[in-house]
Amino acid sequence: MARTSRPPIIxxxxxxxxxxxxxxxxxxxxxxxxxxxxxxxxxxxxYIALHNNRPITFLDTPGxxxxxxxxxxxxxxxxxxxxxxxxxxxxxxxxxxxxxxITEAGIPYIIAITKIDKNNADVGHTKNSLxxxxxxxxxxxxxxxFAEISSKTGEGIPELLDLVLLASDISxxxxxxxxxxxxxxxxxxxxxxxxxxxxLIIKDGTLNLGSFVVAGDAYAPIRFIEDFRGARVESAGxxxxxxxxxxxxxxxxGSLFSIAKNKKEAxxxxxxxxxxxxxxxxxxxxxxxxxxxxxxxxxxxAGSVDAIVHELKxxxxxxxxxxxxxxxxxxxxxxxxxxxxASGAAIIAFNVSTDSVASELALRDxxxxxxxxxxxxxxxxxxxxxxxxxxxxxxxxELGRALVLKAFSSSxxxxxxxxxxxxxxxxxxxxxxxxxxxxxxARGSIGNLQQARADVKEIHTEGDFGTEIECRExxxxxxxxxAFVVTEA
Numbered sequence: 285m286a287r288t289s290r291p292p293i294i295x296x297x298x299x300x301x302x303x304x305x306x307x308x309x310x311x312x313x314x315x316x317x318x319x320x321x322x323x324x325x326x327x328x329x330x331y332i333a334l335h336n337n338r339p340i341t342f343l344d345t346p347g348x349x350x351x352x353x354x355x356x357x358x359x360x361x362x363x364x365x366x367x368x369x370x371x372x373x374x375x376x377x378x379x380x381x382x383x384x385x386i387t388e389a390g391i392p393y394i395i396a397i398t399k400i401d402k403n404n405a406d407v408g409h410t411k412n413s414l415x416x417x418x419x420x421x422x423x424x425x426x427x428x429x430f431a432e433i434s435s436k437t438g439e440g441i442p443e444l445l446d447l448v449l450l451a452s453d454i455s456x457x458x459x460x461x462x463x464x465x466x467x468x469x470x471x472x473x474x475x476x477x478x479x480x481x482x483x484l485i486i487k488d489g490t491l492n493l494g495s496f497v498v499a500g501d502a503y504a505p506i507r508f509i510e511d512f513r514g515a516r517v518e519s520a521g522x523x524x525x526x527x528x529x530x531x532x533x534x535x536x537x538g539s540l541f542s543i544a545k546n547k548k549e550a551x552x553x554x555x556x557x558x559x560x561x562x563x564x565x566x567x568x569x570x571x572x573x574x575x576x577x578x579x580x581x582x583x584x585x586a587g588s589v590d591a592i593v594h595e596l597k598x599x600x601x602x603x604x605x606x607x608x609x610x611x612x613x614x615x616x617x618x619x620x621x622x623x624x625x626a627s628g629a630a631i632i633a634f635n636v637s638t639d640s641v642a643s644e645l646a647l648r649d650x651x652x653x654x655x656x657x658x659x660x661x662x663x664x665x666x667x668x669x670x671x672x673x674x675x676x677x678x679x680x681x682e683l684g685r686a687l688v689l690k691a692f693s694s695s696x697x698x699x700x701x702x703x704x705x706x707x708x709x710x711x712x713x714x715x716x717x718x719x720x721x722x723x724x725x726a727r728g729s730i731g732n733l734q735q736a737r738a739d740v741k742e743i744h745t746e747g748d749f750g751t752e753i754e755c756r757e758x759x760x761x762x763x764x765x766x767a768f769v770v771t772e773a
Contacts, residue, residue: 303398330525374413459522499535684708728755
């Protein structure tokens with residue numbers, strides 16, 4: 285069948301608190317028929333809205349900097365992006381981060397200047413802020429379309445959606461509804477009743493009951509399909525979000541999916557992908573002098589796991605590194621605790637509970653287990669844990685120094701010397717370095733000290749003295765004895 289036009293898939297992106305969620309909430313309430321049950325997931329919502337009787341699929345990509353991986357995937361899955369910029373703040377670091385993801389994905393975008401209803405809104409300043417960062421909007425030397433909107437009053441939102449449909453028409457988006465479905469895994473979760481489930485965004489073709497969906501090394505029979513409302517449907521066409529359950533394992537968010545005719549074909553494709561993953565290079569060996577912080581990471585959804593791992597990569601130390609030995613979706617289990625115990629790891633739980641058996645086992649075996657709902661707090665704690673794992677740097681503090689005047693006798697490693705006090709303090713039992721012409725030639729220890737023919741425990745005043753040291757190199761006139769202590773930083 286010939287290709288036909290398909291609805292646009294829109295990613296809404298931008299800095300945290302610049303009004304993405306408010307914009308999407310307004311569109312949801314104003315443009316979706318009654319009975320809509322909310323986005324498929326809380327983390328990357330996907331739903332269809334109607335404007336001028338034309339469907340538009342929206343992806344809500346998180347704004348926190350840590351969710352860069354998800355934002356990039358959202359942009360890659362989308363045909364067009366709306367970059368929100370608040371009128372009371374202008375361009376912020378994560379605005380540019382989101383723009384970089386859009387640029388990398390190679391898709392067009394529209395600017396939504398949000399919060400124009402606020403008392404401190406300054407649209408003129410915001411426009412100048414865009415220009416200063418190389419974002420040239422229409423009317424100010426560029427061709428990037430924009431709309432000034434308020435998600436509180438709805439002002440400007442119809443015009444924004446008009447721009448979305450216009451850009452969609454210009455892009456001439458097409459699909460073949462008769463083809464087998466292909467697209468992206470937008471999100472995957474571990475459902476207590478249905479097992480591993482995934483939200484799919486269909487870019488081409490139609491998803492039908494009866495076949496198998498394969499994403500990476502995971503596959504699932506398509507026994508039922510849910511639309512963005514949670515209602516069961518017979519099929520899902522181009523640009524539509526759909527939820528499928530019963531995967532053999534959690535498919536990675538952002539991975540491509542394809543369709544297999546039967547289980548045998550699905551298993552073969554999944555096995556092929558698994559082989560490619562197994563062939564990836566192994567983790568490098570820990571460098572000498574480095575320590576590591578092993579972690580078991582559990583989170584509510586696969587996207588959160590990805591985001592946490594992305595955030596952890598930014599926590600570094602020149603003498604220690606983080607290693608995620610296990611990660612997954614769902615509550616902290618007995619297996620997680622045993623894995624942590626075997627490798628000396630701490631468990632990081634994000635928006636998930638801990639099984640009662642796992643909790644008792646962790647308490648019994650003193651396994652560090654930390655629960656979080658805010659990623660900033662998670663990062664701060666992991667940094668604290670990493671700092672605690674940093675091996676102490678061995679340093680040396682000089683205690684005293686003396687000049688060798690004469691070597692009297694030696695027996696094995698022990699030798700009796702005559703010396704002259706130079707500085708500091710030299711005590712019985714202290715470690716010493718034998719230094720010749722400014723270079724250390726050996727190390728040993730002080731076994732005995734004599735001053736005025738009497739045994740003493742310490743030499744700390746000017747004058748000559750006798751000493752017995754244990755050292756593998758023979759001292760000679762002009763050498764220096766340097767007493768020292770090893771310190772840790």
